[in-house]
Amino acid sequence: MNKSKIIGIVGGVGPFAGVDLAEKILNQTHARRDQDHVPFMLYSLPQKIPDRSKFILEHAKENPAQAVYEIIIQMEAAGASVIGIPCNTMHAPAIFDVLNEKLARSKSKVILLHMIEEVVGFIKRYYPHAQSIGYLSTSGTYRSGVYRTTLEENNYQVIEPDSSWQNKIHDSIYHPEFGIKAFSKPVKNKAKNQLFESIEHLKDKGAQAVILGCTEIAFAISQNQLLSVPLIDATKVLARVLIEKTYPDQLKTYSADNS
Amino acid sequence: MNKSKIIGIVGGVGPFAGVDLAEKILNQTHARRDQDHVPFMLYSLPQKIPDRSKFILEHAKENPAQAVYEIIIQMEAAGASVIGIPCNTMHAPAIFDVLNEKLARSKSKVILLHMIEEVVGFIKRYYPHAQSIGYLSTSGTYRSGVYRTTLEENNYQVIEPDSSWQNKIHDSIYHPEFGIKAFSKPVKNKAKNQLFESIEHLKDKGAQAVILGCTEIAFAISQNQLLSVPLIDATKVLARVLIEKTYPDQLKTYSADNS
Numbered sequence: 360m361n362k363s364k365i366i367g368i369v370g371g372v373g374p375f376a377g378v379d380l381a382e383k384i385l386n387q388t389h390a391r392r393d394q395d396h397v398p399f400m401l402y403s404l405p406q407k408i409p410d411r412s413k414f415i416l417e418h419a420k421e422n423p424a425q426a427v428y429e430i431i432i433q434m435e436a437a438g439a440s441v442i443g444i445p446c447n448t449m450h451a452p453a454i455f456d457v458l459n460e461k462l463a464r465s466k467s468k469v470i471l472l473h474m475i476e477e478v479v480g481f482i483k484r485y486y487p488h489a490q491s492i493g494y495l496s497t498s499g500t501y502r503s504g505v506y507r508t509t510l511e512e513n514n515y516q517v518i519e520p521d522s523s524w525q526n527k528i529h530d531s532i533y534h535p536e537f538g539i540k541a542f543s544k545p546v547k548n549k550a551k552n553q554l555f556e557s558i559e560h561l562k563d564k565g566a567q568a569v570i571l572g573c574t575e576i577a578f579a580i581s582q583n584q585l586l587s588v589p590l591i592d593a594t595k596v597l598a599r600v601l602i603e604k605t606y607p608d609q610l611k612t613y614s615a616d617n618s
Numbered sequence: 619m620n621k622s623k624i625i626g627i628v629g630g631v632g633p634f635a636g637v638d639l640a641e642k643i644l645n646q647t648h649a650r651r652d653q654d655h656v657p658f659m660l661y662s663l664p665q666k667i668p669d670r671s672k673f674i675l676e677h678a679k680e681n682p683a684q685a686v687y688e689i690i691i692q693m694e695a696a697g698a699s700v701i702g703i704p705c706n707t708m709h710a711p712a713i714f715d716v717l718n719e720k721l722a723r724s725k726s727k728v729i730l731l732h733m734i735e736e737v738v739g740f741i742k743r744y745y746p747h748a749q750s751i752g753y754l755s756t757s758g759t760y761r762s763g764v765y766r767t768t769l770e771e772n773n774y775q776v777i778e779p780d781s782s783w784q785n786k787i788h789d790s791i792y793h794p795e796f797g798i799k800a801f802s803k804p805v806k807n808k809a810k811n812q813l814f815e816s817i818e819h820l821k822d823k824g825a826q827a828v829i830l831g832c833t834e835i836a837f838a839i840s841q842n843q844l845l846s847v848p849l850i851d852a853t854k855v856l857a858r859v860l861i862e863k864t865y866p867d868q869l870k871t872y873s874a875d876n877s
Binding site: 362365371372373374375377378381382385386390391392393394395396398399400401402403404405406407408409410433437535540541544 | 621630632633636641644645649650652653654655657659669696794803
């Protein structure tokens, strides 16, 4: 097969999420030898990209869109044509819309996937009977309303954590003493337990499926550990759509428990 | 800290090894937030790079050096200055020397690390009392003699598998029905068991430490599973040296059991 299309991964947001997306692309690809795998490039330049949640929650001055725009343009020049950003908070309109405008203005030809829209489309396709959908995310994503809006536009009932739970979820990711960004290998039990309890909280509120809407959360939690409600790993969805848009014949059949 | 240096990873040889090296760089870095992590780029373009073992064992016509040379030049243009290739067989003189010549001729300024020399230097530093060193590798690496020569030049006694064992080791990596290149998540038990038995074989022959000299082997085996002899993960060594050459202050203290 002619393998001229190259997937571009904007890494560094966070660094482990970039690597996780790359690994999920490999795991979701049919391949028997090295040469069968789909081509991709991953730019992990975290020092260039300001924190996304901070921009939204604390109204920090520098919009992360500018750095990510520069990275995408650099990857396009190097040959990438379909781009994924494994950071949910980057898809908040205050960031993502600005990024899209910059790309349009520069006449970039890349296809930039919108992870959150892809996740909602995925739920429609694979969980057609679910009507009430919960999500776990950073407070930046939560405050931006990007999951809420996208789910509502698709006629879902949105199940959100109460605000004390939202704080716990955010801390599980960002807390300097136990959060996943500081401790990812292994994840601290406190972070893991708070996330499990948050899923139970959403289930109690009626969620029929729960989106792991922050890339770090999938490091702590997998479907294998929790069978009571379907979990949707946003990074895995993004991996699958990146393959589908470049080498659809090589995409594996979906299974909730492979990673 | 000024983070202007960028690590370049030649991925695709194989694809999982590229991602594994990236993850090991993250795991070996002191960091509390996304922005603390060291910048890197990973080009995983496996369709461009012919099989390395095939080139050495079957005298295939196309030297993988050319494709890897082109990828390094492209990464250098994109800003990478220190390069690692997580494929032991690429370091066979028939490939690596040609690659180095091409880089010298093009006046490239990158620092290209030699994984095998780094591994031997690492053993000297962290296992100063070991004198007899065994290694597991593809038959391409084995036939090329690159570990043997480098170890002997450093006054080690080299413990190699008998030829029937060498075939089993190669099959654990390449066999289409159970090899790690075809089945890496999870690794098949047959591959795992053959590798464990090969380590015992080397230990019985007197090895005081065993190099996991094929990047795929570290997916199947870790120090935690086998405490009777120290295992040296070549990919982890390469990750550490890449950090040491770019942001030495951020390198974690070495521990055999963290990945």
